[in-house]
Amino acid sequence: MLRGFYTAASGMLAQQRKTEMLTNNMANANTPGFKADQSSMRAFPEMLLSRIDRVEIPTEKTLNLRQSPEIGTLNNGVYMQDANPSFIQGALESTDRKTDFALQDVNMPINEATGLPGSVFFTVEGTDGQPRYTRNGNFTVDAQGFLTAGNGQYVLDDQGNRIQLNSDQFDLSENGVISENGAEVGRLGIAFSANPERLSKQGNGLFLPENNQPLPSAYNNPNVRFTTQQGYIEGSNVDSGKTMTDMLTAYRAFEANQKILQAYDRSMDKAVNEVGRVNG
Structure with missing residues (x-):
């Protein structure tokens, strides 16, 4: 007993x-770029x-x-089991803001070990100076003209440098190139993870790679295809209806175990x- x-x-x-x-x-x-946790x-x-x-x-x-x-x-x-985020693409939502970016997956290689596709990420600079990765492209331009993420992290280009602009009136091409007044300013740093399930959440939509090793550039992988969209953000991939149903199921299971204990x-x-x- x-x-x-x-x-x-x-x-x-x-x-x-x-x-x-x-x-x-x-x-x-409703958090842009949020990836829902899942477990079993x-x-x-x-x-x-x-x-x-x-x-x-x-x-x-x-x-x-x-x-x-x-x-x-x-x-x-x-x-x-430990909760791991699902990296299914969220729906793109139009904002018409120049500083809002979204990544649109076109072709992501399947990882043979997991049977799941890889994923691409924006690269930002963490508070410790090391790169962090996010799907939340809700960016702003700070007082010094640097392109920053929502919590003040600097957005990095494909060379690992901060991106500085003269205003928020710039253009982003589908291949990640930022132009201002017809002149190329830089190219967004887009990283690729072949096994994104190994990334750990750091809060505020940021992901930390395993052993803090920087992810490789997505531009150097011929099998990775994606586009960058200006004036859009990627919405959360949370299925609200299914989540509510799962919450009720979990509550009922908790209640059943409670009655057994009583x-x-x-x-x-x-x-x-x-x-x-x-x-x-």
């Missing part, structure tokens, strides 16, 4: 974690139970043979306080 407490509790904890993940997804349903439930290895028993064979000295007949398997509960508690109360009680 005590193991039943742990099994039900593990189910509650797993569903709580899933609810928190889905709540965060729903809260960012897994069961802990089951235990095979057997009963220790013995059989008496009627002989002159009564031979006892020990045996352990199988009772069955016992589940040890469930857990939620039933175990009542049974334990009877076992301790009523069963075997001697009346005076």
Whole structure:
């Protein structure tokens, strides 16, 4: 019975974690470039139970043979795997703002190990001076004329340098080239990750590569095809309807485990306080 407490509790904890993940997804349903987290439930290895028993064979000295007949398997509960973002393309939304950029995936190579396509990202400069990556192209031009991301990170060009402009009246071509008054200013730094599931979220729509190793340029990969769109931003890829349904399912599963836990508690109360009680 005590193991039943742990099994039900593990189910509650797993569903709580899933609810928190889905709540965060729903809260960012309107955040540009947001990539929804996803995960799945897994069961802990089951235990095979057997009963220790013995059989008496009627002989002159009564031979006892020990045996352990199988009772069955016992589940040890469930857990939620680590949440990983889904890099499915979000819908492009028109803003008509010169400083809003969006990446449009055209052809992303499939990773043979995962069976999933790679993804391209804007490159920005982190607070530690190292590159970070984002799909949120809601940029602005600061007081010094530098193109910056929403939280003040500098947007980098394909040479790893900050992009400085004279005004917010500039043009962006589909191949990432920024021009001002007919003169080329630079080319957006677009990076490619063959396995974006290995990237870790850093908050504010930023991703950090594994071992902090910079991602390669997408321009150097002939198999990667994409376009950059000015006056658009990529919306979140959160499916609000499905997320709400999953949240309700997780809540109901949490509630079911809670009722099981309460039933175990009542049974334990009877076992301790009523069963075997001697009346005076």
